[in-house]
Amino acid sequence: MGVLLLSESNLQSILAKVFGYTTFRVGQQQVIEAVQAGRDALVLMPTGGGKSLCYQLPAIQGAGLTVVISPLISLMQDQVEALQAMGVAAAALHNGMSSEQTQSIMQQLNSNEIRLLYVSPERVLLPYFVQNLQNWQVDLIAIDEAHCISQWGHDFRPEYGQLGQLREALPQVPFMALTATADAATEKDIGVRLHLHDPVVYKGSFDRPNIRYVVEEKYKPQKQLRDYIARQRGASGIVYCGSRKRVEELAERLRKDGLRAAGYHAGMEHSEREFVLRGFVRDDIDVVVATVAFGMGINKPNVRFVIHFDVPRSIEAYYQETGRAGRDGLPAEAVLLYDPADAAWIRSIMNDHPDEERRRVEQQKFAAMQALGEAQTCRRLVLLNYFNEYREQSCGNCDICLDPPQQYDGTVDAQKVLSCVYRVSQRYGTNHIIDILRGSKSQKLTDVGHDKLSTYGIGADQSHEYWLGVIRQLIHRGLLVQNVAQYGVLHLTEAARPVLRGEIALQLAQPRINLVVTKPRV
Ligand code: ADP
Numbered sequence: 001m002g003v004l005l006l007s008e009s010n011l012q013s014i015l016a017k018v019f020g021y022t023t024f025r026v027g028q029q030q031v032i033e034a035v036q037a038g039r040d041a042l043v044l045m046p047t048g049g050g051k052s053l054c055y056q057l058p059a060i061q062g063a064g065l066t067v068v069i070s071p072l073i074s075l076m077q078d079q080v081e082a083l084q085a086m087g088v089a090a091a092a093l094h095n096g097m098s099s100e101q102t103q104s105i106m107q108q109l110n111s112n113e114i115r116l117l118y119v120s121p122e123r124v125l126l127p128y129f130v131q132n133l134q135n136w137q138v139d140l141i142a143i144d145e146a147h148c149i150s151q152w153g154h155d156f157r158p159e160y161g162q163l164g165q166l167r168e169a170l171p172q173v174p175f176m177a178l179t180a181t182a183d184a185a186t187e188k189d190i191g192v193r194l195h196l197h198d199p200v201v202y203k204g205s206f207d208r209p210n211i212r213y214v215v216e217e218k219y220k221p222q223k224q225l226r227d228y229i230a231r232q233r234g235a236s237g238i239v240y241c242g243s244r245k246r247v248e249e250l251a252e253r254l255r256k257d258g259l260r261a262a263g264y265h266a267g268m269e270h271s272e273r274e275f276v277l278r279g280f281v282r283d284d285i286d287v288v289v290a291t292v293a294f295g296m297g298i299n300k301p302n303v304r305f306v307i308h309f310d311v312p313r314s315i316e317a318y319y320q321e322t323g324r325a326g327r328d329g330l331p332a333e334a335v336l337l338y339d340p341a342d343a344a345w346i347r348s349i350m351n352d353h354p355d356e357e358r359r360r361v362e363q364q365k366f367a368a369m370q371a372l373g374e375a376q377t378c379r380r381l382v383l384l385n386y387f388n389e390y391r392e393q394s395c396g397n398c399d400i401c402l403d404p405p406q407q408y409d410g411t412v413d414a415q416k417v418l419s420c421v422y423r424v425s426q427r428y429g430t431n432h433i434i435d436i437l438r439g440s441k442s443q444k445l446t447d448v449g450h451d452k453l454s455t456y457g458i459g460a461d462q463s464h465e466y467w468l469g470v471i472r473q474l475i476h477r478g479l480l481v482q483n484v485a486q487y488g489v490l491h492l493t494e495a496a497r498p499v500l501r502g503e504i505a506l507q508l509a510q511p512r513i514n515l516v517v518t519k520p521r522v
């Protein structure tokens, strides 16, 4: 192996001369020293933590080749261009290149003129390519976005799953796996699938202190979204939604509001997507409404907000998506519009997954996400706990910390809801119950004689949103259940009885609507 062992001062001087940095970020030096000792490494660092330097610096100093496996062409190109600008012999091989370009790079590789080569997992696994790798002097294989290797990760990619074969073909070469999101199961699986041999594991803190986490009850989502964006006055932001159709609708809606907004999803032409991505990076587009397809490789430092219009499927996905905000370290906001009915719907589709084990994993991941959305304690604590990072102190920079839920004696209001559900024989959903409580004059009610019920109009003093908040809490607390298979019909549970009979009091949290924390920043 051609890796030179460097003294500490040597490392420092490359850091300064090539990269122009004065000090290492936390963990970088430790990982670089592991590579130099010929060891495998597993690097878990949050987005913006400085993962690339961990393989770039040893590659620059080494005598051989470092191969970087990366899932996205745009990501490869960004890095190659930046390295070339620093005078480093770096290149990428991908399918978007002419055969002349490819040949020229292959020649340079054959004569060991390249220090860093970026390739896709598909290409690196081609038999002829593996053979070449065996002939070249390869110092290190670095695998970026390594969570894609694992079935337990939230973004499994089959071609990544096969990278273990590469390890078998190159048993003497150290491997480095890097990712910004891996829960305990994924972390372990990465090691197993890549056959990492006694790896040095570096795990940085996943906290992104400049991101303010906010969960808002989703009640008039379009209005909530538009009001929020209007208050941002042209700041850069991303709105994630669950479907392509909604992406198009919302983007159109925002454009009609006079905003510089665009949609992005996998069903769009490649050229159109590139256009949107570039426009966003250059600040020609302020808001991108997107599916999860808009993701990896957005290297834009000044994203000020990320809104989840629909709840993501896992905390990992949520963390990675919100992590695109505030990479410059300045204050940024992550807003989740949360509706337990959406969650119930997602759970019901997960139930249809044919593979039982996969279904269980997805359900568990989603249950954790739901718990985050419904938490009454510091969101950051819940988030970090999920990545096995424990803290005592609340963060002071999430909706719960900034505006703690006010508790009040909600016994009477709970009784109003529960008895109303009882009066309609547990055959109606949330909106119908609220209409009865608020004394709605709608024909839907009068047709079935619900304007004659004793509970009709007993909640007219409170808003629709207020009652929605109460019903949601009764669901979270297990006094009501919502039957997803039956259009969200509400049923009473055993736990509702003592409350209905007035045997126990019930503390409720004030519904979190029109949050103070998302009012304009001054
Ligand atoms: P990641 O891949 O972990 O998301 P990057 O490798 O893209 O992070 O690094 C994030 C930013 O931090 C980049 O702009 C990079 O130039 C910068 N950076 C990395 N290491 C250092 C360092 N030691 N000192 C100063 N800036 C650094």
Ligand code: ZN
Pocket (backbone or CB within 6 Å): 377, 378, 379, 380, 381, 394, 395, 396, 397, 398, 399, 400, 401, 402
């Ligand atoms: Zn907090």
